[in-house]
Amino acid sequence: MPAEEDLSRLHCRLDELLESRGMTLTALAEAVGVSLVNLSVLKNDRARAIRFSTLIALCDALECQPGDLFTVGAHGTQG
Incomplete structure (x- = not known):
């Protein structure tokens, strides 16, 4: 499956x-x-990219890890 189609899983x-x-x-x-x-x-799962600096800032502000912020669903599903 092309990477573009896989984005819907995030x-x-x-x-x-x-x-x-x-x-x-x-x-x-x-x-x-x-x-x-x-x-x-x-938030609405429409982003196509995120800068590492933004990800780090989000994790700092939310006191979380990147894995707390994102999940990857199975093929053909979200979340």
């Missing part, structure tokens, strides 16, 4: 992490220095 758990930490997307955007629009794209 699920961002940002909503769950924000909820468990009592944090809003707006507060996270301010803490990380990323626009609210870009975080929304990531």
Whole structure:
């Protein structure tokens, strides 16, 4: 399967992490220095890439590891 099609298998758990930490997307955007629009794209599984510097900043702000932020589903499914 081409890599482009595999992108649909990646699920961002940002909503769950924000909820468990009592944090809003707006507060996270301010803490990380990323626009609210870009975080929304990531949160809604529409992002096609993420910079390592952004990933590290997200993990620092959310006190998590990259594996806490993303899951990879089976072929043909999400999450």
